Structure formats: structure tokens, C-alpha cells
Amino acid sequence: MKTSDVCVIFFLLISISADQWNYGNLGPDIWSEYYPLCSGKSQSPINILTACTVYKDFQPFNFILTLDEKHYFTLKNNGHTIISTINNQHKQSSIELTGSNLNGTFEFVNFHLHWGEHYKSGSEHQINGVKYAGEIHFVYQNRQTSQLAVLGIFMQSHLHKKKFVFDKNDVTRNEWQKYFDKAQTLTSENDSISCGLNVTSLMGENLKDFWRYEGSLTTPPCTEGIIWTVFKQPIDFMEEQIKNLRDNVYFEDYRGPQPLYNRTVYRNFIHETSSSIPDYNLCLLDSENKKTMDMFSIFGVINCSILGPDVWYAKYPTCAGQSQSPINILTACTIYKTFTPFIFGSRYNEQHSFTLKNNRYTIVSTFNSEPNLSALKLTGGGLQGIWEFVGLHLHWGENHKSGSEHQVNGFKYAGEIHFIYMNPNTRQTAVLGIFMQSSFVDNGTPSSTAYFIDEDVRKEWRRFFDIAQTLKTEGSTAIMRLNLVLLMGKNLRDFWRYEGSLTTPPCTQGVIWTMFKEPIIFVESEFQVLRQNIYFKNNRGPQSLYTRKIYRNFFRETLSSIPDYNCCPSRD
Structure with missing residues (x-):
């Protein structure tokens, strides 16, 4: 098979029309x-x-000598990233790879990069939850079997030149600078340019230690059966190099981690360390011998993009604490506990005055005290004392399967509503969270699942959205009357309870969280109104549980169909 044929085959795999998928409204979750x-x-x-991971002996990689030659590449903006393929207009030798327990000879197909919205997010793979600024994929294919193998290398970003000194004679750094100088000019889909590069220099010198597993393409059609090699040591870059891609090409172009299920991840180095975060030391059980495999020694002031959740801790250290919210609720790991019923004040089921405000990150709705009603009060639910309602706000995401801050066994809803309460005596905060489930609209009529929406609940939220969508600029406000009972819906029986934090800076801990099991169903167009008129997304992802416990007030709970989510920390 000719190099050109291989390139065409793989190009078809990863270069599906840009209007069929993307990293936004048609993003990875859908x-x-x-x-x-x-x-x-x-x-x-x-x-x-x-x-x-499991130790396994691998043969050394054998990169054919021609890898160390200069080759001419065509760099092209394919609507999702910059893909670099061999330029066949130049007469040049092929780039081949053997060894490392790969069967046969693998021929180079392309390399491309994935990056994120800032220097702490962008790599597709993670190591114990740690994200790098980006990830380089060198794609190879077996000429005989068409088997694909990908070599992945992390991109480490450095913000300040003074804190990290680069060697001016560093051939890897210099070679990548050639690439960035060309790539950042490809600002529109189908833009292309030729560039002479040395693949050996691009890959760096730290190719000794790696992890190996069987996976898939990380873009549609997500073809499986791909042999993945992820190298342990990253390549160092200056943040300005990656920022040029964000500013000039695409803001972000990466997919998040997928469930492992029963796959095994191997490593080619003997000594490995466990994570300092207990959550990441929970391993799937070997289905044959039932033992663990190879175990051993009040609202934000920073937005959710460039200065997003992954870097909040730099200015707000508490955001890296060990009792942070939100979390991924692993149902198999929750503990049954009896709670007294919630008791809402007698005047909850009335309309009261609220001020809706665009605070730059979401729409915050606060209660306006009235002459004969200074506060809406709450007791019960295992909360000590009397709690006063402070306000409510919403979190949502880029599409109908991403937006909730909490997850349940890795499942994401389209959004999440937070009802905030405070104990006036202790000043402690409690949050009642309700998931927002999206249901598509067909010719203006709610889909079949949306018919289960209580009509009074639906009308109250429709009134809210009609006003909220007009608050398009920071600081804009509106006053309207709302009924909290209707906004909360009528499925407040079953819930999970744990201690966490605010989900925005300063990420204050000690917050009592109640997450109700049943969502409220909304029509997708209502979320679109928020995305288009207010903000595209405003949600923080799950944080590590550490040693915290999650309680539930309902007796029967079910396991996840995904084995990864049935691994629980010790309750000793």
C-alpha cells in the first residue's frame, strides 16, 4: 500500500465534515x-x-533511520485541528516504525495536536486526573493489516520564561517553533501550507517510559481497535506557543476521558507510584480471580474559559481543597441513612418578588424581602436549625448532554439548578441541587418525555426564561415574581447528601449539599436561549471525593452498568 493510499484512508476516518461534529454544540458528549x-x-x-497499571516487558521501539531526516509536510486546517501529512509532491523516503510488541511494520500517516482553553486543560489523556495543556498524536498504520497505532506525547505549558529556562540549542523546541510559526497562520478551514520538519526532533528524547492499552480514535467515528502508546514524559512548551493556536485557529479541540470498562493498562517500567488522591487508587477487579490488579507500593469572579476551573486554585487555594464540589456520585458507594423530611415555610407556595441579575457568569435570582415576610425559611432534611433562602442560579453546558456540575455514575445532565440557603446563626451554607434534563422539541411540541413535565412547573420556568434571556449584559437586572415550590418541581423525595464546597471561587468548603435524584425536564430550546443570549457554558467538572462519604435517604440503590463506577473507597 502506498503512503498516499494510507493517508487517504486515515484522512477519511478523522476528517468528517466539520458541520457534523465539533467541540461545542455538537461536542463529545453527543x-x-x-x-x-x-x-x-x-x-x-x-x-x-x-x-x-500492570507491568509488562516490551521490546524497544525501532524507528527507521529515515525518521531522522527532514521531511516536507502539508499542514492543513481540517475544521477541527491542524493535521500534518507527508507532502507527496516531494520525493522523500517513508517514515516507518517497528518493535515495542507491535506486529509488523507501521508507516507514518500524520501527526496532529489537541489543546484546551488554558494551560491546565487540553490533553485528551489524563494521569490520575492531571491534565496537561495539550497532547500530540503521531499516527501510524500497518501496511498489511491496516491496524492503527498512535503515539501520544503530553504538552507541558510554562507561563513564565523567567521561571523555566529553555536551552536555545534545544532541537525539539526549535523544531516545534517552526511548526507553530506555520500552523498559527491556518485560521480558516481548508487553509494549508508546506513545512519542512524532522519527526525525530518533534518527538523529543524522552521516549523511554510509556503506558499501553487498546482504545479508539478520539474523534468521530471513534473507530476502536487502536493500539495506544502514551509516553510518560511531556515535552515542554511556552504558554504563548499554545495560546497562538487558541487565538488564531481553534479555542479548544479535545475529548475528555472515557470509561475504562474491563480493559487493562500496561506500563513498560517496573516502579510506579500511586496517587496522593485516594479516588485514583481504586482499581477494577479482575473478573477471573476477583482480586485487585497489580496494586502496590457566594458566586464566581473568574470565568469558565481562559481563567477557568482548572486554574482557579492559583488565585483561590481553597479550590484545590479536599472537600470540593461538585462530585461524581457513585451510586454503588453511597450509604443509606435516615433523614427527617424537609419542611418548607407556609408561604413557599406563593409568588414572591425576586431580582434577576446577570453577574457575568450566570443569572442569579435573589429574594426581595417584603413588609410582612423578611425571609423564606427551611427546616428538616437533616439540617440543624432554621435556614433562610438566599437565592437560586443555573449552570448549563454547550449541548444537551453536558452542563450539570454533579454527575451520577459519570452521567451528565444538560444543566443544574442550585437553591442556596444560609443558617443565620452559624452562617453555614446549604445547597439544594436539582438536575435539569433536556428534551428536544419537534415542530414546537415537547417530545414524548417532556409530556411528563407538570404543566404548572413548566409555565413557571417558561416565565423565568422569558425574562432571563433579556439580561444579555453584565450587571443587567430585572424584577419578577416567582413561586419557589413550582421552580423546585414536585420530585423532592429521594436525594443524596454530602459535605462539599461552593462550585465557584473562592470555593469555600463546609457547604452541606443535597442533590435530588429526579431531574426536572426542560425543552432544549430553553437551554439554547441561555447559550446564545447569556453564556455558552458555565459549569465546573467533578472534583475528587477523597475520603468523604455520600449518603442517600432512599433504601434501594442500583449499580452502574459501567464497572469503573462501582469501585468504592474503604469505609473503615
Whole structure:
């Protein structure tokens, strides 16, 4: 098979029309609706849990000598990233790879980069939950079997030149600078340019230690059966190099980790360390011998993009605390506990005056005291004392399958409502969270699942959205009357309880969280109104649980169909 044939085959795999998928409204969380393989059980990327990897002896990689030659590449903006393929207009030798337990000879197909919205987010794979600023993929294919193998290298970003000194004679750094100088000019889809590069220099010198597993393409159609090699040591870059891609090409272009299911991740180095975060030391059980495999030694002031959740801790250290919210609620790990019923004040089921305000990050709705009603009060639910309602706000995401801050066994809802309460005596905060489930609209009529919406609840939220969508600029406000009982819906029986934090800076801990099990169903167009008129997304992802416990007030709970989510920390 000719190099050109290989390139064409793979190019078809990863270069599907840009209007069929993207990293925004048609992003990774909904790819499976159009590309069923994207919900398979051998998907990439993954979060590599170092404590759960298995040592295996691998032969050394054998890079054919021509790898160390200068080759001419065509760099092209394919609508999703910059893809670099061999330029066949130049007569040049092929780039081949053997060894490392790969069967046969693998020929170079392309390399491309994935990056994120800031220097702490962008890599597709994670190591014990740690994200790098980006990830480089060198793609190879077996000429005989068409088997694909990908070599992944993390991109480490450095913000300040003074804190990290680069060697001016560093051939890897200099070679990548050639790439960035060209790539950042490809600002529109189908833009292309030729560039002479040395692949050996691009890959760097730290190719000794790696992890190996079987996965998939990380873009649609998410074809499985891909041999993944992820190298342990990253390549160092200056933040300004990656920022040029964000500013000039695409803001972000990465997929988050997928469930491991029953796959094994191997490593080629003997000594490995466990994570300092207990959550990441929980390993799947070997289905044959039932033992663990290879175990061993009040609202934000920073937005959710460039200065987003992954870097909040730099200015607000509490955001890196060990009792942070939100979390991924693992149902198999929750503990049954009896709670007294919630008791809402007698005047909850009335309309009261609220001020809605665009605070730059969401729409915050606060209660306006009235002559004969200074506060809406709450007791019970295992809360000590009397609690006064402070306000409510919403979190949402870029599409109908991403937006909730909490997750349940990795499942994300379209959004999440937070009802904030405070104990006036202790000043402690309690939050009642309700998931927002999206239901598509067909010709203006709610889909079948939306018919289960209580009509009074639906009308009250429709009134809210009608006003909220007009608050398009920071600081804009509106006053309206709302009924809290209707806004909360009528499924407040079953819930989970844990101690966490505010989900925005300063991430104050000691917050009592109640997450109700049943969502409220909304029509998708209502979320679109928020995305288009207010903010595209405003949600923080799950934080590590550490040693905290999650309680539930209902007796029967079910396991997840995904084995990854049934691993629980010790309750000793």
C-alpha cells in the first residue's frame, strides 16, 4: 500500500465534515447520537490510574533511520485541528516504525495536536486526573493489516520564561517553533501550507517510559481497535506557543476521558507510584480471580474559559481543597441513612418578588424581602436549625448532554439548578441541587418525555426564561415574581447528601449539599436561549471525593452498568 493510499484512508476516518461534529454544540458528549461507536466500551482517551497499571516487558521501539531526516509536510486546517501529512509532491523516503510488541511494520500517516482553553486543560489523556495543556498524536498504520497505532506525547505549558529556562540549542523546541510559526497562520478551514520538519526532533528524547492499552480514535467515528502508546514524559512548551493556536485557529479541540470498562493498562517500567488522591487508587477487579490488579507500593469572579476551573486554585487555594464540589456520585458507594423530611415555610407556595441579575457568569435570582415576610425559611432534611433562602442560579453546558456540575455514575445532565440557603446563626451554607434534563422539541411540541413535565412547573420556568434571556449584559437586572415550590418541581423525595464546597471561587468548603435524584425536564430550546443570549457554558467538572462519604435517604440503590463506577473507597 502506498503512503498516499494510507493517508487517504486515515484522512477519511478523522476528517468528517466539520458541520457534523465539533467541540461545542455538537461536542463529545453527543457524538454517540450520530456516531454509535463513540459510546463503545473501548474508547479513548482514558484517565490512566497509575496504581492500577500492570507491568509488562516490551521490546524497544525501532524507528527507521529515515525518521531522522527532514521531511516536507502539508499542514492543513481540517475544521477541527491542524493535521500534518507527508507532502507527496516531494520525493522523500517513508517514515516507518517497528518493535515495542507491535506486529509488523507501521508507516507514518500524520501527526496532529489537541489543546484546551488554558494551560491546565487540553490533553485528551489524563494521569490520575492531571491534565496537561495539550497532547500530540503521531499516527501510524500497518501496511498489511491496516491496524492503527498512535503515539501520544503530553504538552507541558510554562507561563513564565523567567521561571523555566529553555536551552536555545534545544532541537525539539526549535523544531516545534517552526511548526507553530506555520500552523498559527491556518485560521480558516481548508487553509494549508508546506513545512519542512524532522519527526525525530518533534518527538523529543524522552521516549523511554510509556503506558499501553487498546482504545479508539478520539474523534468521530471513534473507530476502536487502536493500539495506544502514551509516553510518560511531556515535552515542554511556552504558554504563548499554545495560546497562538487558541487565538488564531481553534479555542479548544479535545475529548475528555472515557470509561475504562474491563480493559487493562500496561506500563513498560517496573516502579510506579500511586496517587496522593485516594479516588485514583481504586482499581477494577479482575473478573477471573476477583482480586485487585497489580496494586502496590457566594458566586464566581473568574470565568469558565481562559481563567477557568482548572486554574482557579492559583488565585483561590481553597479550590484545590479536599472537600470540593461538585462530585461524581457513585451510586454503588453511597450509604443509606435516615433523614427527617424537609419542611418548607407556609408561604413557599406563593409568588414572591425576586431580582434577576446577570453577574457575568450566570443569572442569579435573589429574594426581595417584603413588609410582612423578611425571609423564606427551611427546616428538616437533616439540617440543624432554621435556614433562610438566599437565592437560586443555573449552570448549563454547550449541548444537551453536558452542563450539570454533579454527575451520577459519570452521567451528565444538560444543566443544574442550585437553591442556596444560609443558617443565620452559624452562617453555614446549604445547597439544594436539582438536575435539569433536556428534551428536544419537534415542530414546537415537547417530545414524548417532556409530556411528563407538570404543566404548572413548566409555565413557571417558561416565565423565568422569558425574562432571563433579556439580561444579555453584565450587571443587567430585572424584577419578577416567582413561586419557589413550582421552580423546585414536585420530585423532592429521594436525594443524596454530602459535605462539599461552593462550585465557584473562592470555593469555600463546609457547604452541606443535597442533590435530588429526579431531574426536572426542560425543552432544549430553553437551554439554547441561555447559550446564545447569556453564556455558552458555565459549569465546573467533578472534583475528587477523597475520603468523604455520600449518603442517600432512599433504601434501594442500583449499580452502574459501567464497572469503573462501582469501585468504592474503604469505609473503615
